[in-house]
Amino acid sequence: MQKMIFSLVVLVTMIGITTNFAYSQEISHSTFQETAQIVIDKTISQNVTASITLQSTSIQEIKIPAELEQEIRTDPRIKAIILTNQDQCVLGVVDESCIMINVIRNPDDKGIIAIQDSTKEISSIYIDKINQVFDTNAKFHSVFLHSDDVSNLALETSGIISGRGMISAVYTLPMEDTSSMYEKISGILLPKIIRESGGFYDVAKKLSSDENSKMTFSWIPLDSKSLLQLKLSVDYPNKASDISNIKPLEFLNIENLQRSDYFSTGFYPLNSIIQVVILSSENTNVSDVRGNIVPTQTIDNEEIPTDITKEGWVFDPQEGQRIQGKYIFGEKLSVSNQELEFSLGGINLQKEKQEFDESIVVVVIITIVAIAASLFYLKGYKK
Structure with a gap:
């Protein structure tokens, strides 16, 4: 069964068709996704972290120069590029924002x-072009070898971004408040049609004024495209x-919470997701x-x-001890x-219990794969 589903996913993905269902309208899937995530950590930190992530694999929806995108994606040593104003992006960096170029x-x-x-040499090839994309002037600070998950916890990421064994060429720039940084970077990277379509973007923009908010942009090269993510997060300590x-x-x-009007041209039920993760030191369950x-x-x-x-x-x-809920909007445009x-x-x-419907499973798995690719890098979700 697993091989059959995987084959169907690959087939549908490669030929790029839209699957038709016996419903009132055609179900489509966009490369642009908006995700709201709430992580309630009852185990160690006792913090609640709320975040909005806007992601795409299209450089028209998150604007990266095509030539640079291809150059970085085809460099076998580059694994991620991160721009963040998170506190202490790596050990030794204090009160500064960072651009990290992660290499193997x-x-x-x-x-x-x-x-x-070697790490400084390869990163120096790209830093001027990256500075130009972000309209920054980051200067070389250090090379950092990730020997543990300290920066992973700080950035609320995992694996390829800041996991054990990753090497980061770290470039720093003056610390900027999240509100102005988010407005600037979203203005550079997001086209006007997305910024003016509201939805989760508007929520993130308002949240950026919170004193505990932080911004991270992640650029992860994949085989044939890049996963581009703009994330705004807010911590609520001891809540x-x-x-x-x-x-x-x-x-x-x-x-x-309103969905983005960017999806108003068709039926995109899985391009807006709300996710809640509860981490508990004792067994619990969902009710009521x-x-x-x-x-x-x-x-x-x-x-x-x-x-x-x-x-x-x-x-x-x-x-x-770990509960996860995903809310899908279906045909609704908002939720209270x-x-x-x-x-x-x-x-x-x-x-x-429901009857197995292979056609539905194919499209849902395609979308879940895309969502998982995004949430893999977010705190509390490691599929």
Whole structure:
């Protein structure tokens, strides 16, 4: 079954067709995605982190010069480029914003000096062009070898961005407040049509004025394209321990969340996602869900919605020490905080069984793969 689904995903992805369903309208999938994520960490930090991520694999939707994108993507040593004003992007950097060019080690480099020199040499090829893209003037600071996950925790990322064994050429620039930095970078990278379409972008722009907000732009080269992500996050220190009733939009300081008008030209039910992750030191479960729960089918240990025209939650898993819920909008254009409310503890949810529909699974998996590619780099989600 897994091989069959994978083959179908590859086939549909390669030929770029839109799958038709026996619903009221055609279901489409865009390269542009907007994701709202709430991470409630009841284990160590006791913090709540809310974030908005805008991502695309199209350099028309997140504007990167085509020639530079190809040059970086085809360089086998470049693994990521990150611009951030996160505190202490790596050890030794204080009160400065950073551009990090992450590379893999050249096996010919023997010893720390050779590794540093090689990393600085390759990063120097690109830093002037990267500065031009971001309208920055970052200067070389140091080469940093990631031996642990300290910077991973600081950047709320994982793996290719700041995981163990990664080498970063670090360039620094004066610290800028998040509001002005987000407005500047989004103005450079996002086309006018996306900025004026509202949705999650408007929420991020308002959140950027919070004193605890930070911005990170990640550029991750893939085989045939680049994954481009603009993320705005806000930390709420020591807020997680007392939370048992969850109202996700409270952490985004809004009562209603609107989808972007960018999707108004068609039916894109999976291009706007709300994700809630609860990390707990004790077993708990989801209960008292105020809104809808989308019927699902378990395919290869993944809960797949069987009707993506319906709005509601998919909880997977819905109990244990790590709970994850994804809200899909279906045919709706907005959702209220009350509709998203649910609790921890209480009576377990009953999973509604559905018949297997192969055509639905194909399109949903295509979209989940794209979402997973984004959320892989976000705190609390490592598929």
